[in-house]
């Protein structure tokens with residue numbers, strides 16, 4: 229990946245799609261298209277999300293904390309909260325480092 | 334990367350989107366006046382400019398394309414960079430999440446444009462057409478004084494800012510002696526992953542049908558044997574590639590007219606008319622986007638696969654000819670030269686036969702529609 233540094237996110241962090249990408253929903257898939265240079269490893273790369281990534285992405289509205297997102301998803305999928313918290317933090321950490329998500333808090 | 338996100342060149346289900354690809358000819362005008370070109374209206378043609386789609390119309394079409402799931406738009410022309418709103422349209426397309434493929438002669442690549450392309454990359458490698466390696470040859474083709482220096486400056490700007498581009502040539506008597514020089518130079522361009530392509534089998538008539546131009550184009554055409562000599566410069570690679578291609582794609586097509594990608598994408602001309610591909614410009618296969626949408630156009634072209642050839646000459650030859658996969662004959666070429674979908678273009682027929690003879694698929698005097706054991710011959714390449 230490009231020279232991006234790891235960004236620490238916590239359950240108190242609030243994330244939203246960054247202005248450096250365009251997220252498109254095509255036939256049920258989320259396709260993230262870099263807008264600015266240096267997001268993907270190569271010049272022409274796009275990003276797609278698996279089902280968990282999609283579910284998390286849809287909750288990242290720039291208002292809820294990551295902790296709240298994990299709670300909502302734990303209820304929705306009837307899964308242990310600790311598991312969802314780990315997933316949400318892992319996802320948000322990676323996506324903010326790549327500048328696909330913008331974080332505050 | 335984690336399991337949540339994958340980096341891909343294309344979305345996982347690109348075929349699920351209704352519109353695979355969109356081509357937009359932003360203008361038919363060009364500041365080159367190339368001897369062989371099938372469009373080239375003068376850059377200053379005020380009437381043509383007045384008829385071109387306004388910025389808002391192009392944006393509306395781009396938005397419709399994105400809504401249909403399209404991932405890539407090609408901006409071509411004429412010379413697309415002649416449009417004063419090019420950067421605005423480019424940015425608009427990129428902000429919709431479209432990749433943008435730019436076809437250009439590079440004469441209007443400016444520092445401001447490369448700044449933009451460096452900041453907001455097109456996500457597809459730009460394609461630059463080259464008409465000669467020296468001012469004399471280049472401008473003998475473009476008939477535009479000063480064009481060579483502008484082209485070189487444009488290419489240098491792309492190189493300096495490391496904006497990915499590839500080059501291809503229009504191979505003409507004026508620059509044919511420079512073929513080696515061109516290919517050697519092309520190999521130094523960091524994004525050239527394979528040898529450059531050459532346009533060399535030029536259409537008669539097409540959009541600029543006039544007897545004088547047709548005579549000129551005929552005089553510029555390579556003979557089929559000369560064409561084969563160019564294609565087979567790297568003989569081993571050509572033979573290997575054709576064997577592989579041949580076993581996959583060679584077979585008599587029957588009477589199906591559009592066995593190609595036409596209609597999977599759409600092409601929009603400078604005046605807002607949608608066609609199934611850039612070459613098929615028949616009124617019956619044209620949808621005016623002033624009144625209809627891209628979605629209407631896709632519906633209109635959905636019957637393309639059911640269209641059948643009726644010309645007896647086509648049915649006697651092309652429909653039964655195993656060279657069809659290799660031959661450039663297609664409804665667009667037929668339309669350009671004859672104004673029908675299914676009239677064999679003799680020049681392309683001769684070129685295909687010359688290639689097949691070189692490959693040993695045909696003996697002297699044999700025709701592609703006469704050979705029953707063509708599979709064995711292709712296998713034996």
Ligand code: SF4
Nearest residue numbers: 593595610612663665
């Ligand atoms: S140019 Fe010919 S082969 Fe290509 S898409 Fe058009 S009709 Fe089909």
Ligand code: SF4
Nearest residue numbers: 651654660662682685
């Ligand atoms: S080689 Fe001739 S007969 Fe065969 S497909 Fe081409 S134009 Fe038709």
